[in-house]
Amino acid sequence: MGKAEQGSLSLPRGVTLRQHKTGSTLVITFTYKGVLCREPLSKMDTTSRGIKYADRLLGEIQNQISSGTFDYSKYFPNSKKLELFGVVKKTKNIKSYLDEYLKICENRNLSPSTIGGYEKCVSALSSLHRLHVAELTPAVLKNWIASRKTKLKTIRNNLSFLRSAIDEAVTDGLLTINPVTLVSASRYHVIDSTPNPDDYEVDPFTPAEASAIYLHCRFQEWKNLFRFAFNTGLRSSELCALRWADIDFVENTAHVQAASVVGVLKGTKTKAGTRKVELNSEALLALKDQKPFTSMKSDFIFSDPKTGEPWANSDAIRKKAWVPTLKKAGVRYRNPYQTRHTFATRHISHGVNLFWLAGQMGHKGPEMLFRHYGSYLAEYDGRTSVHSAKL
Incomplete structure (x- = not known):
């Protein structure tokens, strides 16, 4: 040499x-x-x-x-x-990947409320932060799921964010497979035996209560959103994702094909959830009144009037619009999902075809209606039997 x-x-x-x-x-x-x-x-x-x-x-x-x-x-x-050379330091932990993916999301210029939802996911996963990605095994994830006291939906949202973050570790070559994809949240989630009336009890609003809610909305856009919800039975997450292009003003239908969960647009909850909902005169009125606000500046129909941005998720609607409106109206509080229950029970009381109603709500068949609204169906049957006897 x-x-x-x-x-x-x-x-x-x-x-x-x-x-x-x-x-x-x-x-x-x-x-x-x-x-x-x-x-x-x-x-x-x-x-x-x-x-x-x-x-x-x-x-x-x-x-x-x-x-x-x-x-x-x-x-x-x-x-x-x-x-x-495709080599990554083996000291990189889960928190590093969560922060890296959060930065990727911020670079996509997502709304502040969406980024806020992602930051909550990072916080919810704090017990996993110090683990090296190679230590994130299905067993660790199963224990984490079992330890959570939050709703199954929230756990799924957290895991969805974690899965996307750990995909980067797979790309870096530290993992050959993403362990989050191997674990089912519903299988290991410990169900709280204490019922939550707001979440599980069918407690619809009366016509007078719905009118009071419309009357006391601080913003016209809130009124349009709530009127449309009461008259279509859409979930809040579906309302967030609904676009003007989904509306057929000739056939008077709304094509429901997406939902916004933690600010991320996803497919509907089930395959049957992708559906065309018939729009009555009240729903069409809500759209007519909403047009001046968003039809010329956004793909999405409903937006937060305080920010001008589309609603990020159902939680944002509940906290920022629903809670203050019910308080101002003096209406007993129930969560926004009860607008969907109101839509269902009102149609049941009118004796509609249950197969049609199931399709409108995104269910595979009437079985789900019997599960949730059995007492209302029985009450309707009782009324019709009495009426028949009189005839």
Whole structure:
């Protein structure tokens, strides 16, 4: 191996000195995978002894490159070249990937409310933050799911964000498969035996209560949203995702084909959820009154009048519009999902065809109606039986 003179030192080929303000550093140069690499030996003194060490190290590296056994990260764990060769530091933990994916989302210029929802997901996953991605096993995820006291829907939203973040670890080569895809939240979620009336009890609004809600909306856009909800039975997440292009003003239908969950547009809850909902005169009035606000500036029909942005999710509607309106109207609180129950029970009281109603609500068949509205169906049957007897 030839030698080169640099200053007063005799340097072997491939070994150089890099001068800087505080002194000098030995640098070895070699070619790996067609890339010219220069790596400093910052902890090695620039003495004849240090130069001999650098020469031996360079020979060792070149031999391993020739035999195909060279591990770049073993020799230079902090090198910037690692990413170039597809090697990622094995110290990267789950929090790093969550932050990385959150940054990706921020770069997509999503609304502040959407980013806020993602930040809540990062916080909800705090017990997993310090784990290295290789330690995120299905067993760890099962225990995390079982420990959560939140709703199953919230857990699924958190896992959806985690899955997207850990996809980056798969891309980086730290994992061969994303472990989040192997675990079902519903299987390991511990169901709270204490019933929550707001979530599970069918408690529809009366016509007088609905009128009071319309009357006390602070913004016309809130009134349009609530009127449309009461008269179509759409879920809040479906209302967030509904676009003007989904409305057929000739056939008077709304094509429901998406939902907004934590600010992310997804398909409907079930295959049957993709449906065409018939629009009555009240629903059409809500759309007519909404047109001046969004039809010329947004693809989405309903938006938050305070921000001018489409509603990010059902939670945003509940907190920012629904709760204050019911309080102002003096209407006993029930959650927004009760607008859907109101739509169903009103049609049941009118004796509509249950197969038609199931289709309008996105159910596979009437079985779900019997499960949720059995008492209302029985009450209607009782009234019709009495009426028949009188005839």
